[in-house]
Amino acid sequence: MPTSPSDVPRYDLAVIGAGPAGLAAAVTAADLGLRCALLDAGRQTGGQYYRHPAPGLGAARPDRLHHGWSAYTGLADRLAAHERAGRVGFLGGHQVWALERTGDGYAVHVTLGPEAADRATVPAAAVLLATGAYERQLPFPGWTLPGVVTAGGAQAMLKAGLVLPGRRIVVAGSGPLLLAAASSLVTAGAEVPAVVEATAYLGYARRPGVLAAVPAKLVEGAGHGSALLRHRVRLRLRSAVVEAHGTDRVTAVTVARLDADWRPVPGTERRIDCDALAVGHGLLPQIELATELGAATRTGPDGAVALQVDARMLTTVPGLWSAGETNGVGGADLAIAEGELAAHAVADRAPRPALVRRRARLRAFAELMAAAHRPGPGWTGWLRPDTDVCRCEEVPVARIREAVEELGAGDPRTVKLLTRAGMGWCQGRMCGPAVAWLAGSGEPGPDRRPFACPVPLSQLAAEQRAAAEG
Amino acid sequence: MLKTEPPLDVVVVGAGVVGAACAYYAARAGLAVTVVDRGPVAGGTTGAGEGNLLVSDKEPGPELDLALLSLRLWRELADDLGAAMEYEPKGGVVVSSTPAGQEALRAFAAQQAAVGVVAEEIPAERLQELEPHLSPRMAGGFHYPQDAQVQPALAAAHLLREARRLGAKLITGETVRAVRRRPDGAVLGVETDRRRLDAPAVVNAAGTWGGELAGLAGVHLPVLPRRGFVLVTEPLPRIIRHKVYAADYVADVASGSAGLQTSAVIEGTPGGPVLIGASRERVGFDRTLSQEALHRLAAQAAELFPVLADVTVMRVYRGFRPYLPDHLPAIGADPRVPGLYHACGHEGAGIGLAPATGLLIAEQLTGKQPELDLVPFRADRFPAA
Numbered sequence: 068m069p070t071s072p073s074d075v076p077r078y079d080l081a082v083i084g085a086g087p088a089g090l091a092a093a094v095t096a097a098d099l100g101l102r103c104a105l106l107d108a109g110r111q112t113g114g115q116y117y118r119h120p121a122p123g124l125g126a127a128r129p130d131r132l133h134h135g136w137s138a139y140t141g142l143a144d145r146l147a148a149h150e151r152a153g154r155v156g157f158l159g160g161h162q163v164w165a166l167e168r169t170g171d172g173y174a175v176h177v178t179l180g181p182e183a184a185d186r187a188t189v190p191a192a193a194v195l196l197a198t199g200a201y202e203r204q205l206p207f208p209g210w211t212l213p214g215v216v217t218a219g220g221a222q223a224m225l226k227a228g229l230v231l232p233g234r235r236i237v238v239a240g241s242g243p244l245l246l247a248a249a250s251s252l253v254t255a256g257a258e259v260p261a262v263v264e265a266t267a268y269l270g271y272a273r274r275p276g277v278l279a280a281v282p283a284k285l286v287e288g289a290g291h292g293s294a295l296l297r298h299r300v301r302l303r304l305r306s307a308v309v310e311a312h313g314t315d316r317v318t319a320v321t322v323a324r325l326d327a328d329w330r331p332v333p334g335t336e337r338r339i340d341c342d343a344l345a346v347g348h349g350l351l352p353q354i355e356l357a358t359e360l361g362a363a364t365r366t367g368p369d370g371a372v373a374l375q376v377d378a379r380m381l382t383t384v385p386g387l388w389s390a391g392e393t394n395g396v397g398g399a400d401l402a403i404a405e406g407e408l409a410a411h412a413v414a415d416r417a418p419r420p421a422l423v424r425r426r427a428r429l430r431a432f433a434e435l436m437a438a439a440h441r442p443g444p445g446w447t448g449w450l451r452p453d454t455d456v457c458r459c460e461e462v463p464v465a466r467i468r469e470a471v472e473e474l475g476a477g478d479p480r481t482v483k484l485l486t487r488a489g490m491g492w493c494q495g496r497m498c499g500p501a502v503a504w505l506a507g508s509g510e511p512g513p514d515r516r517p518f519a520c521p522v523p524l525s526q527l528a529a530e531q532r533a534a535a536e537g
Numbered sequence: 538m539l540k541t542e543p544p545l546d547v548v549v550v551g552a553g554v555v556g557a558a559c560a561y562y563a564a565r566a567g568l569a570v571t572v573v574d575r576g577p578v579a580g581g582t583t584g585a586g587e588g589n590l591l592v593s594d595k596e597p598g599p600e601l602d603l604a605l606l607s608l609r610l611w612r613e614l615a616d617d618l619g620a621a622m623e624y625e626p627k628g629g630v631v632v633s634s635t636p637a638g639q640e641a642l643r644a645f646a647a648q649q650a651a652v653g654v655v656a657e658e659i660p661a662e663r664l665q666e667l668e669p670h671l672s673p674r675m676a677g678g679f680h681y682p683q684d685a686q687v688q689p690a691l692a693a694a695h696l697l698r699e700a701r702r703l704g705a706k707l708i709t710g711e712t713v714r715a716v717r718r719r720p721d722g723a724v725l726g727v728e729t730d731r732r733r734l735d736a737p738a739v740v741n742a743a744g745t746w747g748g749e750l751a752g753l754a755g756v757h758l759p760v761l762p763r764r765g766f767v768l769v770t771e772p773l774p775r776i777i778r779h780k781v782y783a784a785d786y787v788a789d790v791a792s793g794s795a796g797l798q799t800s801a802v803i804e805g806t807p808g809g810p811v812l813i814g815a816s817r818e819r820v821g822f823d824r825t826l827s828q829e830a831l832h833r834l835a836a837q838a839a840e841l842f843p844v845l846a847d848v849t850v851m852r853v854y855r856g857f858r859p860y861l862p863d864h865l866p867a868i869g870a871d872p873r874v875p876g877l878y879h880a881c882g883h884e885g886a887g888i889g890l891a892p893a894t895g896l897l898i899a900e901q902l903t904g905k906q907p908e909l910d911l912v913p914f915r916a917d918r919f920p921a922a
Contacts, residue, residue: 167828176828359826474578474694475552475707481577484584484690487808492771494852517826517853521771525846527835 078104078156080413081175081191083163083356086114087399088391089197090142091406096195097149099414104189105146105155106177108162108520112143114199115223116399135399142403158189164519166194166356172386178522186526193386193413196357196374197406200350200392203371204497205240205446208454209311209320210346218248218347231257233343237320239263239308242349242440246295252345253298260339261301263308263322265329265348266440307331308344309449317344323449330445349440350396351500355516357393360384364513367395369437370500372513378423379412380405388413397433404429447504456505457498459491467505479503492521540732545569547902548727548734550713550750551742552576553583554689554888555880557696558895559740564703566899571734572705573727575712578697579690581744582887585856587767587804587812588689589780590889593629593681594787596645597652599913600865600886603893605653606909608683610892618699622692623807629684630659630667632675632841633784639677642784646679656681670776670844684780686804689888696891708732713743716754716877724754724876738902740878745822745859747867747881756873757921760882762857764823766816766830768838771849772809776842780804782815783841795819797830801837803845810851813838815885822857860884861919868894868914870901878902879916 085107391402489495552574751758
């Protein structure tokens with residue numbers, strides 16, 4: 068086993084994240100002759116999107132829970148062939164916590180295994196970031212009650228454990244994930260009394276040309292729609308869950324109409340009984356590994372901060388590439404296209420023009436979707452002074468407002484320093500957007516997290532050690 | 538067209554803890570004050586530090602005089618603001634790993650005792666009484682009961698809140714573009730990117746950018762950044778009671794070396810996380826995370842407190858200490874420019890030295906005799922480059 072970085076031959080490319088973008092990038096890069104490491108915190112490839120049922124469950128048909136499962140199996144088969152040929156090393160259970168630029172490339176610093184018991188360093192000439200996204204959450208009274216889960220969390224429970232978060236589940240928030248989640252939940256046998264969507268979906272209709280150019284998206288949307296129709300799921304547009312009720316667990320929610328700015332309209336509240344609430348407001352690119360190196364960002368039409376890349380998927384940091392959700396949330400098809408494009412660029416090979424066109428089309432559609440689901444500034448209208456914003460450190464709205472109004476904090480970082488909001492285990496991933504809004508700076512700036520995940524002190528104290536070949 | 542504001546007595550440039558203290562004491566003296574900062578409150582060095590209020594690491598001399606005055610002022614401020622600023626008079630423990638190191642500490646403490654620093658020698662076998670989790674391999678230590686800690690961002694914010702209650706104004710997110718002066722050189726005020734602030738006095742509390750602000754006023758002040766990292770652990774029960782540091786920290790602080798120096802400085806916080814410093818290196822404003830610095834900090838922490846090997850590091854503070862070549866701050870009126878006052882260059886001691894700095898500046902602004910001789914802190918002590 069190698070014991071120091073110099074003993075390990077450097078990879079041509081380290082791909083971080085084995086979801087759609089990373090898988091596509093790694094196999095394409097290997098097709099083009101590059102020697103790749105594919106790293107993922109999970110033990111298996113697939114990422115959040117192609118999430119596997121836990122092995123003990125004996126799920127015979129994971130494809131029923133997944134759109135595009137065949138796309139995944141195709142990529143997985145190609146990966147397996149490359150692994151056998153020694154062109155790709157899949158390093159599962161490798162959680163990357165920092166990227167370090169070295170004289171001739173990168174050192175990828177990882178903690179190993181579920182207990183983060185050991186560390187390793189993977190040397191590579193170039194790095195492709197395919198770290199995906201995490202859910203954007205907007206707090207509301209009662210959001211910390213048991214039974215309140217994220218829309219993505221509900222889907223993950225279903226995909227990984229084949230379990231439902233409840234029997235009667237309200238799905239709320241904004242974005243296409245809501246329909247997908249509701250459709251999965253009803254298909255798996257849950258009752259969904261309502262899908263509560265904050266926007267009116269008007270954004271899509273304004274640019275029919277873009278939508279028509281992506282028929283697969285229409286098919287997918289129609290699939291969700293028909294499942295929901297079949298199960299008589301009521302879609303409530305321009306509405307939001309403004310409170311979850313219950314003591315030990317959620318027992319009901321209050322839904323109110325929203326105005327165009329997402330401000331709740333008084334007098335429109337109605338109560339819906341339920342035993343679970345799945346809520347989501349879209350996804351946020353997970354980009355801290357790149358922003359820590361100073362990569363430039365852009366704020367997308369959904370208000371989310373994404374990496375700025377050129378047509379070849381190169382960030383503003385030399386040798387650091389990015390594909391998929393990190394460039395702005397846009398779904399698996401786009402992620403695959405960008406992964407393939409990036410792999411071509413890293414290998415210095417021209418991509419097929421059709422691939423370039425496909426990516427442009429999918430990216431345009433993603434931007435359109437993003438614009439449609441951008442949270443309106445009025446959402447803070449459903450907060451109360453005692454609503455916890457940071458659930459890790461239990462910081463309520465009132466403390467954040469005090470920091471802003473009395474102590475002169477006008478940005479998320481100062482609010483954090485003065486209230487501890489965002490200092491807990493999730494490092495502000497959950498409360499970041501809300502804190503930014505309440506700080507008066509509108510949407511959040513780029514995440515700055517020197518450590519992408521917590522690191523045991525003993526690993527920092529230990530001498531660096533190279534990763535074993537996967 | 539720039540907005541103009543009613544004339545002021547003084548503009549303080551910088552909303553870190555030093556600027557906050559200057560504004561507080563000036564407002565308390567009845568002056569009309571506006572604080573302006575290009576960033577937020579505590580957005581620079583203040584927001585990246587541990588909040589040390591120390592006498593233990595200072596040898597007799599002007600800085601220790603300043604620290605002793607400052608500690609007294611912190612105690613006064615803590616009467617009203619202590620809880621809000623997370624003020625903790627918890628004391629410091631300096632430990633040595635060799636008999637020779639202990640001997641050096643003994644000599645150091647004896648010098649300090651002559652000017653009023655209280656220090657009690659703790660033999661190796663009694664160290665665990667003070668710090669139960671300390672490595673048993675120490676040769677001994679000294680307990681400094683006067684050392685204390687605040688949460689620096691809260692301290693700055695609450696001092697500014699008090700200043701505002703006394704009539705001061707705070708402007709954040711505006712950069713000072715010019716220091717306006719009369720033909721005879723005297724200060725007339727400043728211009729930001731949005732407005733003009735008229736005042737016969739300007740206080741340079743701009744921290745690491747103090748040199749640039751001095752430059753806007755036409756004078757040379759060689760403030761340079763000295764990078765530091767602090768590891769922040771997961772929240773823990775109170776396993777570390779004092780501020781504990783290794784004896785070589787004192788030598789590192791005083792050193793002029795540009796290379797990476799690390800010496801363990803470890804303390805708990807009311808919020809739960811343990812802070813692990815301190816690294817020093819002169820690399821300009823390079824924010825790159827130094828794997829070597831992280832490694833050394835972690836290794837030294839685990840050596841001093843083996844229990845820390847099992848904890849998780851959540852994040853890292855990184856900041857730049859504003860230092861001057863002789864490691865003393867610049868405090869007081871600049872003899873070269875009437876109306877220009879400096880309150881910067883405190884290096885890693887800015888939190889501790891802030892109230893004394895603010896008080897001395899306010900005394901000068903109101904024509905009083907300052908409590909300490911400010912000659913050692915004069916900004917014109919450096920030859921022009």
